[in-house]
Amino acid sequence: MGSHETERSVDLPHLSLNTAPPPETSLQQSPEELKEEQRKIRRLQLMMDMVMSVIGQDGSLTVDEAAEMVADSRRAALAMFPDKELVYNIIYKPRLQRLMRERYRIQ
Template sequence: MGEKKITLQDVVEENRKIRMLRLMVDLSLSLIMQKQLTREEALEQFARVKRFALKLFPGKEEAFELIYAPKFKRAIAETYGFH
C-alpha cells in the first residue's frame, strides 16, 4: 500500500545518475592525484562533488560519506600531506 512500482525508466535514470557521479568522482580524483589543483582547490572540488552527488541523490549524505569521502580524503592526504 503506497509503494511506488519501480519501472524500467526508473532503473535507467538511476543508472544514468550513478554513471554521472562516478565520472565526476573519477575525474576529480585524477585532478587531485596529478596535482592539477592546489590543496585548497582540491578541497573545494571535493565539496563540489558532494553537492553534485546530493543533488542527484537527495538525502544520501551518509552514503556519500561512507563511499566517496574516504577516497577524497585519502587522495588529498597522500597528494598534499596531512594538514
C-alpha cells in the first residue's frame, strides 16, 4: 500500500470543475464566484484526503464504519457540487473502492 500522495500523482488529477463549463458560464462568473468555487474545491480535496487517510490508517475502523464514511463523503461532495456526480464517480469513487479493497481485503 502506497502513500495517498503518490497515488494522487499517478491517478487521475484532483477534482477540477473549471475544465468543462460552457464558455458563456465562465464569462458570467465574477472573481468572487471563482474564488468561492476554488475554496469549495479545496475543501472537497481536503475532506477526501482526510477520509482516505482515516480509512487507510485507523486499525480500529470496521468495514461498516469505513463504508459509512465513504457514503457520507459522497453526500457531502454532492451537497457542495450537486451537478457533478459524474466527476465524483470518475475521480473519487474508484480511489475509495480501491482503498476499501486493499484495507479490508474485499474482493
